[in-house]
Amino acid sequence: MVVEDKKKKILESALKLFNEKGIDNTPTTLISKEADVATGTLYIYFKTKVDLISELGTSIQEESLTSFLDLIESSVGYESLEKFWLERVEWGVNNPDKYKFMIQFKSSPYNINTEDKIPDHEKKLLNLIEEGIKNKILKDLPPKYISGFFSSHYIFTVEYIIQTKTKERKIFFETFFDGIKYTN
Amino acid sequence: MVVEDKKKKILESALKLFNEKGIDNTPTTLISKEADVATGTLYIYFKTKVDLISELGTSIQEESLTSFLDLIESSVGYESLEKFWLERVEWGVNNPDKYKFMIQFKSSPYNINTEDKIPDHEKKLLNLIEEGIKNKILKDLPPKYISGFFSSHYIFTVEYIIQTKTKERKIFFETFFDGIKYTN
Amino acid sequence: MVVEDKKKKILESALKLFNEKGIDNTPTTLISKEADVATGTLYIYFKTKVDLISELGTSIQEESLTSFLDLIESSVGYESLEKFWLERVEWGVNNPDKYKFMIQFKSSPYNINTEDKIPDHEKKLLNLIEEGIKNKILKDLPPKYISGFFSSHYIFTVEYIIQTKTKERKIFFETFFDGIKYTN
Amino acid sequence: MVVEDKKKKILESALKLFNEKGIDNTPTTLISKEADVATGTLYIYFKTKVDLISELGTSIQEESLTSFLDLIESSVGYESLEKFWLERVEWGVNNPDKYKFMIQFKSSPYNINTEDKIPDHEKKLLNLIEEGIKNKILKDLPPKYISGFFSSHYIFTVEYIIQTKTKERKIFFETFFDGIKYTN
DNA sequence: AATGAATGAGCATTCATTCAT
């Protein structure tokens, strides 16, 4: 087995089991078994179970934000926001396991210190929003409210799409955008 | 101590501790201690820890829906929806502990059979939404999407208000309503 | 309810439940419930659960030995022994609950001090046996061995009769008597 | 410590404690302590306390029946039966702890499914008895009665020998055999 | 005597983590 392959298998098994049984109902021994690895091996790659959870959560959150890089190149408008939104939604729909775990992770006590690791995106997004408000593209709402609204709307929409298997996308984005777009 | 007082204290202690430490990281012994009650007393009022969790979650969910009764009397429009939305938001803001637990509970595995107990509200809300769509007050979106959007937007907004302590309300409701209102 | 009636009901319920679930798997609360009596009432009539068990065991043992009174009037011989044996067997067959519990009780740790309460019968039986040996009616075996053999043979036989529902009796007694009768 | 040594020590400690305090009054923690092993170690070797009890009971029952193999080679008669009986008695007298536990185990609720594991001996013994009846060596009693009588007589006799430390054997076997031998 | 809510020590079992091999 190639080096680091075991770590990968452990993370994959953890993801699967955490979704099936919940984080707190998944013993590390079971993760090891699922990963075809000895009990102790898990503790070579992760100091504690919490470390494993954190690393899994953080890495998935980062992956979910890949498309963000495109957004910060452009300025905020219907098209750029829609593109960003669509890419994230598509990622969620195509990675339901990772997505599902991300939700569980975010609302768990294990998320505590994770925000420190993804602060840049937040800041940059806030900057873009402020710019959008100044340019009268977005309503004059607190930027933090808009970014939060974005997240919550996105999370709910992905869940809805996964459940209903609908092919619709644009109308869902408009629900979001109509809520925050500038009107006089 | 008055009858049923102990049960109340147990529920209050559980609420507090579940929010502080998470449901799965709160031993029943700690709940008992916090409630100034013996270990076994908890099991007089609740058959199992899961029963305690369920009863707490269900009762809070019901409480949070009290204002719903007003809504179903009227028809869907800006005013009636806003009134409903405002009352629920106010409940959440004024009961942050209950609110916080409700969120944790809803996304937990302990929520499984609870929906059976609060299905009417969902159905009635869907009926109201369908009516709103027919009357060209709301966009022609899947009713389930609108009701889900309502929930997710409401949850996020309460969180935002609690964190920022802002006095704003109306602009937040408009964020929601502008997203779903009918336009030609 | 007549005085002492509750005590009787408690004993009856205990007998039933001890047989159904085993002594150690029968909570006193369940006995109370079965007897339609409050939890605390049991402890008015019995200082502890062990006391209840002992009293039940002892009283049943005594009852099972009622027929013994006839035996000690006569001297040991085929007829008198058979009569005694038959009466005890019949008692066991007709009181399977009491019989069953008696077996459980005898082989339990709760039996410890009970023998002190039924020593007379034992002694008198031993005297009768010694007499029987002297008179060349019984083999020259240790009297204690014969009395123990009597018990064990009796217990097994009752079990056999209850299980098979056979009407036979005499041939079973002969199995015992042929084992101990004097032959030259 | 050699592999499987811990399991052995756990079984030995359990045997000792079950006899001293009774199965239901022996906590698994005490067994572990007596075996100089951690609490959790017991659960590596036995899934539950019941499993430990069953394995202990079954293995001892099997050991007690070793001498049975000789018996089934021969046909039923005074000598062969006596040899079988003597060997079993000797095993009981020499292994009073195992013997004592076996009795407790047999009359306990934990014995339920154990008979499935030792059914052959019973069947073979019944066959031998039937043969003995046909050949007019044994009385015409129900074979099941004879085999049960054998057991109960054997159990009582071992108890008697252990208590009295007598060296006698033959006279006790005759008690049994005289009870069942054919006479015309 | 009767009640039954309350008590808290006790128990079976789990599981994150370690460490000798």
Place this chain on the structure above:
DNA sequence: CATGAATGAATGCTCATTCAT
């Protein structure tokens, strides 16, 4: 690096017994 037997603190739950009413 890898293994997996071993550890023991921690947990959900039970139940004999008490005592205020």
